[in-house]
Amino acid sequence: MIRxxxxxxxxxxxxxxxxxxxxxxxGKTNLIIGRSGSGKTxxxxxxxxxxxxxxxxxxYDKTLFSKLDFKGLKTIRQEMGMIFQGGALLDSSTVEExxxxxxxxFTNRSEAEKQERVDFCLERVALRDANKxxxxxxxxxxxxxxxxxxxxxxxxxxxxxxxxxxxxxPITAGLIDxxxxxITHEYDITTIMNTHDMNSVMTIGEKIVFLHDGQxxxxxxxxxxxxxxxxxxxxxxxxxxxx
Amino acid sequence: xxxxxLALLGSYFVLMGKVFSRPEKARIYRHRMMVEMExxxxxxxxxxxxxxxxxxxxxxxxxxxxxDEGFIPRSxxxxxxxxxxxxxxxxxxxxxxxxxxxxxxxxxxxxxMRITEQIDALELMxxxxxxxLILPKIVSAxxxxxxxCILSILIGTVGGYLVSALTGVVLxxxxxxxxxxxxxxxxxxxxxxxxxxxxFIITSVSSFYGYYAxxxxxxxxxxxxxxxxxxxxxxxxFNLILTQWLLI
Numbered sequence: 001m002i003r004x005x006x007x008x009x010x011x012x013x014x015x016x017x018x019x020x021x022x023x024x025x026x027g028k029t030n031l032i033i034g035r036s037g038s039g040k041t042x043x044x045x046x047x048x049x050x051x052x053x054x055x056x057x058x059x060y061d062k063t064l065f066s067k068l069d070f071k072g073l074k075t076i077r078q079e080m081g082m083i084f085q086g087g088a089l090l091d092s093s094t095v096e097e098x099x100x101x102x103x104x105x106f107t108n109r110s111e112a113e114k115q116e117r118v119d120f121c122l123e124r125v126a127l128r129d130a131n132k133x134x135x136x137x138x139x140x141x142x143x144x145x146x147x148x149x150x151x152x153x154x155x156x157x158x159x160x161x162x163x164x165x166x167x168x169x170p171i172t173a174g175l176i177d178x179x180x181x182x183i184t185h186e187y188d189i190t191t192i193m194n195t196h197d198m199n200s201v202m203t204i205g206e207k208i209v210f211l212h213d214g215q216x217x218x219x220x221x222x223x224x225x226x227x228x229x230x231x232x233x234x235x236x237x238x239x240x241x242x243x
Numbered sequence: 244x245x246x247x248x249l250a251l252l253g254s255y256f257v258l259m260g261k262v263f264s265r266p267e268k269a270r271i272y273r274h275r276m277m278v279e280m281e282x283x284x285x286x287x288x289x290x291x292x293x294x295x296x297x298x299x300x301x302x303x304x305x306x307x308x309x310x311d312e313g314f315i316p317r318s319x320x321x322x323x324x325x326x327x328x329x330x331x332x333x334x335x336x337x338x339x340x341x342x343x344x345x346x347x348x349x350x351x352x353x354x355x356m357r358i359t360e361q362i363d364a365l366e367l368m369x370x371x372x373x374x375x376l377i378l379p380k381i382v383s384a385x386x387x388x389x390x391x392c393i394l395s396i397l398i399g400t401v402g403g404y405l406v407s408a409l410t411g412v413v414l415x416x417x418x419x420x421x422x423x424x425x426x427x428x429x430x431x432x433x434x435x436x437x438x439x440x441x442x443f444i445i446t447s448v449s450s451f452y453g454y455y456a457x458x459x460x461x462x463x464x465x466x467x468x469x470x471x472x473x474x475x476x477x478x479x480x481f482n483l484i485l486t487q488w489l490l491i
Contacts, residue, residue: 048367050363050366050367074369074371075369077366077367077368077369078368078369080367080369081367082364082367084360084363084364085360086359086360088359088360088361088363088364089361089364090356090361090364090365091355091356091359091361101368101370102368102369102370104268104271105267105268105271105368105369105370106267106369154368160367
């Protein structure tokens with residue numbers, strides 16, 4: 001489980017995250033939803049330690065993540081996987097090199113074992129023969145799938161996905177959603193995913209947190225969301241439905 | 244302005260602290276060093292050779308004009324060409340040109356990695372991104388650039404010899420006699436030390452500007468320009484300091 005307590009972050013005197021307390025459950029696909037600029041990505045960056053909150057605490061199970069030193073942070077980060085909005089694959093490395101980098105750096109596995117793990121992860125995301133391709137040779141959907149393969153290569157306990165299906169056609173977006181949900185249940189991962197796609201919400205969202213103007217407005221399940229009384233969430237859902 | 248400069252200097256030293264912390268796995272770094280050596284060093288051989296041959300030729304011609312007096316031996320053209328190449332051109336001028344070529348390339352490469360979240364991705368994997376990306380570049384340049392300096396001295400001297408022989412401003416025998424005149428091996432060591440320091444400056448300063456780039460492609464371009472300007476000024480400053488320290 002990952003918990004954030006009273007997280008506050010301001011830029012130039014403007015509160016972008018305003019006293020957010022939230023818990024994300026283990027073995028579930030937890031979604032953070034909200035309009036663009038609502039603070040979803042910033043909250044995720046605070047949760048993974050890329051941005052330091054002005055105040056508040058972040059807990060990974062029983063570890064106070066927000067107070068860890070460099071060594072502690074490094075250890076827990078090896079249990080994390082993250083899928084960035086643009087994929088964030090290393091341009092100068094092939095698909096295979098991208099995926100095996102954490103194995104090379106942090107494990108003592110043999111070359112054959114590493115190769116086997118890379119092939120397994122690529123197979124898991126249905127990209128069998130892409131080993132030697134460079135990121136520039138991949139389509140948007142393939143980039144996201146390689147990013148997923150890289151995120152799961154170290155068997156993470158925590159998976160973060162920042163709008164993983166943005167910029168993809170609805171069918172590919174659906175496939176990526178399904179893949180993330182399957183992986184979450186298969187390996188009992190705590191998954192947190194940012195999205196503003198209601199298809200994702202209704203198909204894979206098990207716990208949903210709605211942010212508006214940097215504040216947490218609502219949390220619940222996908223079954224509750226259509227009956228919400230929160231005016232901002234109602235507007236968000238109805239606008240998406242119209243689109 | 245002074246406060247801003249000090250803050251910048253502080254950030255640079257903090258980054259260097261991260262760069263020189265213990266690498267994760269030496270084997271991976273060795274592989275990356277070989278890749279960087281090709282990108283930074285090997286790929287700079289042609290430009291260094293072209294610049295050096297013309298520089299050597301021009302120095303020899305200018306010396307022949309300036310020494311156009313009956314009492315001054317023509318062999319001094321060879322001597323002056325050799326000394327100019329060793330003491331200044333092959334280290335400082337070549338470094339200034341490499342600051343443009345290599346420095347801008349490093350700053351834009353790392354800057355693009357920053358704005359496309361590739362550096363964040365490395366950090367998220369638990370990788371010390373500063374060390375992983377920057378250390379191999381610095382080590383490769385510090386190791387390889389002195390070879391470029393030696394190459395530049397040799398090719399520059401050959402350029403001087405060829406232009407002298409082809410234009411007849413000095414007899415080949417006189418030029419070669421000049422090359423042997425009053426040779427001090429310390430000059431070569433001085434040039435190599437300077438080159439190694441300049442290599443460190445070019446790679447570390449350019450990496451610093453790239454690593455802290457933010458925003459969009461325009462910002463990356465701005466970082467790249469700042470990297471070249473800051474590297475060039477630092478090279479000139481350290482050229483003065485090292486000359487005073489090592490030669491005087």
